[in-house]
Structure formats: C-alpha cells, structure tokens
Amino acid sequence: MRLSTYCVGVLLVVLTMSSVAGADWTAKPFVDLRYDQPAVSGDWLYFFVYTYALETVDLWRTDGSLGGTHRVYSITPSYSATELVSMGGNLYFLSSYYGGAKLWKVVPDTAQVTLLETLPVTTGSIKTPFAAGNALYFILNDRLYRTDGTPGGAVSIEVGQWQWCRFLCALGNRAVYILERESYRYDLYCSDGTPDGTAFLGSFQNDFFACDDRVSIAMKENVPATIPHNEPPLNNTVNGVLYFSTMSYPAMTQGLWKTDGTPGGTTLVKEGMVPMIRSGNGGVFFVDMACEGGPCLWFTDGTEEATVNLHSVFFEGNGIGGFHVVNGLACFLVGDFASCELWRSDGTVEGTVKLKDIGPYLSAAPVVVGDKLLFECFDPETALIGLWRTDGTTAGTLLLTELA
Numbered sequence: 301m302r303l304s305t306y307c308v309g310v311l312l313v314v315l316t317m318s319s320v321a322g323a324d325w326t327a328k329p330f331v332d333l334r335y336d337q338p339a340v341s342g343d344w345l346y347f348f349v350y351t352y353a354l355e356t357v358d359l360w361r362t363d364g365s366l367g368g369t370h371r372v373y374s375i376t377p378s379y380s381a382t383e384l385v386s387m388g389g390n391l392y393f394l395s396s397y398y399g400g401a402k403l404w405k406v407v408p409d410t411a412q413v414t415l416l417e418t419l420p421v422t423t424g425s426i427k428t429p430f431a432a433g434n435a436l437y438f439i440l441n442d443r444l445y446r447t448d449g450t451p452g453g454a455v456s457i458e459v460g461q462w463q464w465c466r467f468l469c470a471l472g473n474r475a476v477y478i479l480e481r482e483s484y485r486y487d488l489y490c491s492d493g494t495p496d497g498t499a500f501l502g503s504f505q506n507d508f509f510a511c512d513d514r515v516s517i518a519m520k521e522n523v524p525a526t527i528p529h530n531e532p533p534l535n536n537t538v539n540g541v542l543y544f545s546t547m548s549y550p551a552m553t554q555g556l557w558k559t560d561g562t563p564g565g566t567t568l569v570k571e572g573m574v575p576m577i578r579s580g581n582g583g584v585f586f587v588d589m590a591c592e593g594g595p596c597l598w599f600t601d602g603t604e605e606a607t608v609n610l611h612s613v614f615f616e617g618n619g620i621g622g623f624h625v626v627n628g629l630a631c632f633l634v635g636d637f638a639s640c641e642l643w644r645s646d647g648t649v650e651g652t653v654k655l656k657d658i659g660p661y662l663s664a665a666p667v668v669v670g671d672k673l674l675f676e677c678f679d680p681e682t683a684l685i686g687l688w689r690t691d692g693t694t695a696g697t698l699l700l701t702e703l704a
Contacts, residue, residue: 339384339391341408346372346391348381357381357395361411373413375402380426382438387431387449394438396426401440405449416451433473435493439465444477446493457491459498468509471542471561476501478509490561501559501566509546536579541565541602543584545574556586558602569600570607580625581647587620595620597632599647610645610652624666626673629692633658633666633675640677644692655690655697672696 338347349358355377362369375381381395384406391406403416419440427439436447442464447454459479466478474492481487485505491498536543542561546554556574559566572588579585583601596611597620623632630645645652658677666675672689679686682702690697 339386341386341389341391344408344411346384346406346408350380352379355379355397359406359413361408372406372411375404378402382426382428385429385431385436387436388434390449392429392436392449394426394429394440396421401426403438403447403454414451416447416449417454419445419454427467430467430470430475432470432475435473435475437467437470437475437477437493439467444475444491446475446491455493457493457498458495459489459491459500466509469536469542469544471537471559472540474561476542476544476559476561488559488566490559499562501561501563504546504554509544536577536584538579538583538602543569543577543579543586543602545577545586547573547575555588556584556600569602569604570598576620576623578623578625578630580630581628583647585623585625585630585645585647587623597630597645597652599630599645608647608649610647610649624668624673626668626690626692627671631655631666631673631690631692642688642690642697644690655692655694658686658688674700 338345340346343363344361345364346359346361349360349371350356351358357375357378357380358371359373359375359381360369360371375395377397378395379397382393384391384393386392389408391408393404393406395402395404399421401419401421403419405414405416406412407414422441429436429438434448436449438445438447444457444465444467445454446457464480466480468476468478468488470476471490474490474497476488476490479487479489481503485503486509487503488501489498490501540560541558543556543558545556554568555572556569556577557566558569570588573590574586574588576587577584581599583599583606586598586600588596588598591609591611596609598607598609598611600607620632620634623630625631628646630647632643632645634641634643640658642655642658643652644655666673668674672691674687674689677686677688678684684702686702687700688698689700
C-alpha cells in the first residue's frame with residue numbers, strides 16, 4: 301500500500317517522538333526524520349532517522365502503534381542512506397560515509413539487518429538501487445552495478461569509457477541505462493549484468509529521458525526537467541516491451557519510444573513531448589504536451605495503426621493531471637485554475653468519458669491504494685478539502701469526507 305507523503309510524515313513524527321519520549325533530544329540538535337518514501341512490507345513500515353551531529357543513520361519500523369514503533373539498527377558513522385527497495389521479499393539500501401558505501405539487507409518480518417559488502421566511493425553520487433526481477437541494480441562511481449543480494453555479490457558492468465551513467469528503467473531481469481560518451485551523445489544500453497548479456501540499443505542526442513513522470517533524467521543542468529526521484533519507476537512494460545520517452549530542449553523533439561532490449565526492437569512510436577506514461581489495458585496511455593490547443597491523451601499498443609488520439613475539444617486549453625491507471629482504466633483530472641473534472645479512458649475514443657465534476661482545485665497529488673485512486677480537492681468557498689476516491693466508474697467515484 302502506498303501512503304501520501306503528508307500523512308506518513310505526520311504519522312512518523314508523532315509515533316517516533318512519542319516512542320522515544322524519554323530520550324534526550326536536546327543533545328541531538330540535528331535530527332532529521334526522513335519520510336518522503338518509506339518502505340511498506342507486510343504489516344511494517346520502515347523509515348530512516350538521521351542524527352547529523354553524531355553522524356548516525358537509524359533504521360526504524362512501525363506497525364502504526366506506539367508499542368510497535370522502535371529503532372531497528374544504527375549505522376555509525378554514516379551521513380546518508382538511499383531509500384529502501386524491495387526485492388525477493390527483503391529490503392535493500394546503501395549507506396554512505398566519506399570514501400565508502402555499504403550495501404545492506406533487511407528481513408522485514410524479523411527486522412534482521414545484514415551488511416552485504418563495502419564498496420569504495422571515488423567519484424559521483426550514490427543512486428538508490430532498483431529491483432529488476434531477481435536482481436538489484438545501483439549506480440556507484442558513475443558505474444552500473446548488479447547484485448543478487450548475497451554477500452559480495454555486487455559486480456560492475458563495464459562497457460568501454462564514459463563520463464557518467466544514469467539508470468532509466470527495469471526490463472524484466474535487465475536494466476536499461478544511459479551512458480554519456482561525449483558532449484550531447486547518450487548511448488542507451490540494456491544489460492543483465494554480464495558482458496554477453498549487455499546490448500547497445502542506440503545513440504541519442506537528447507537532453508531528457510523518462511520512463512514515467514516521476515523518474516526522469518535531465519542530461520544538462522539547464523534543462524527544466526523533473527529532478528530524478530529515488531522512487532522506483534512505474535512498470536511501463538507491456539508484453540516484454542518497455543516504453544520510455546525522450547525530449548530535446550528547447551525544441552522538445554522526439555517522443556515516445558519502445559524497446560524489447562534489442563537494437564532492432566528499439567523504435568520510435570510517436571513524435572511529441574511525452575512527460576507522462578502509464579501502462580494499462582494491454583498497452584500504454586501517454587500524454588503529448590505538443591498537441592495544438594493543449595495536452596492530448598493517447599493510447600498505443602506499440603503499433604502505428606493502434607496509436608490513437610483520445611482527446612476531444614474538452615481538453616483544449618486545459619491541463620491533464622492526476623494521471624494513473626486503476627483497474628486497467630486511465631483515470632485523470634482535466635481542468636484549469638477554476639474547475640476540475642475527473643475523466644477515465646479504456647483506450648478508445650468512445651470509452652473516454654467524464655465521470656464527475658470535482659472542482660475547483662486539486663490540492664494534492666493523487667495516490668493509488670489497491671484498486672482505488674484517492675485524491676483531494678480544495679473548495680475556496682467552504683475552505684474545506686474533500687477526500688475523493690474512484691475505481692474508474694461513475695458509481696465508484698465518491699466523496700469520502702471533508703477536512704477543515
């Protein structure tokens with residue numbers, strides 16, 4: 301289950317401060333509770349607490365009760381940790397200190413923490429690991445590493461010389477990643493962690509890559525793109541094919557691409573400016589911001605004949621937000637600063653319909669919980685925030701409560 305950042309933040313602050321009420325917090329002036337992306341595993345929610353003055357990172361867990369909130373493990377010395385990533389029923393993360401990084405494994409049910417190995421850090425930053433099937437990939441020293449989660453199991457994937465490496469998405473058990481070879485040349489690779497299983501997919505001269513709107517890569521500092529988020533990318537893989545987008549600033553050329561991990565299977569699906577991609581209903585829904593009159597919603601199964609523009613006149617001049625797939629249906633909010641409407645699409649023009657007038661302001665990013673989409677809307681006339689849910693149907697779109 302995924303929880304909203306705000307709700308999790310409040311919960312963890314209350315539980316953590318309450319559960320250590322007897323501790324001398326005045327002696328720890330630089331305490332930072334990290335709750336931006338806690339890891340939920342079974343009945344437990346894991347998160348980090350940083351004590352900068354002591355150069356300590358503490359791993360905590362909670363079951364939502366005061367008695368069930370406690371510290372699991374302390375890493376000293378350490379000044380940072382990546383976010384927790386789930387693979388094979390266990391959680392993994394990297395901690396770092398000057399000149400070194402440590403790869404850790406956490407067994408959620410027993411809270412057992414194991415140091416898998418220590419790796420030197422010589423250049424660049426440490427990126428959050430990503431799970432790809434039964435393998436874990438992470439970037440260290442501007443190189444891509446793969447591990448099976450066993451002690452000493454991390455190996456570096458070497459492919460010639462490059463300036464730096466960026467991970468893009470997972471494709472089955474393989475990683476799709478980008479290497480900067482020279483100025484404005486970016487090579488796309490797919491690898492299973494072995495030399496024979498590493499394939500060159502093609503070269504791009506683009507400034508921006510994304511496999512969804514949360515995990516995106518700005519190739520140059522002056523590109524106004526989404527900051528790469530540590531949250532694992534959404535599964536935009538359909539029938540063994542990964543969909544991703546490229547853009548070049550300021551021209552914003554290129555568009556939606558697909559790859560099966562081979563050079564011949566890496567092709568352009570549609571030109572355009574595509575910052576949002578979601579898989580569902582046997583294909584992918586995507587938003588093209590370069591449509592005349594405003595953003596357009598599209599659907600494709602990867603073929604030219606089945607790439608369909610779902611937009612109509614109601615999109616003109618309005619923005620598309622809250623774009624998620626629930627029960628195979630794309631649910632999204634269409635509107636401007638004065639109104640907000642909830643729409644859904646099954647990938648056909650006829651099946652793209654308005655569910656409800658919500659309005660007027662979307663106050664927080666929607667969150668998928670199970671087979672429901674939760675979102676909030678603020679009404680300035682009543683000064684109340686309405687919490688809504690939808691399953692993609694009119695009957696299943698309900699106002700749950702209003703909050704002051």
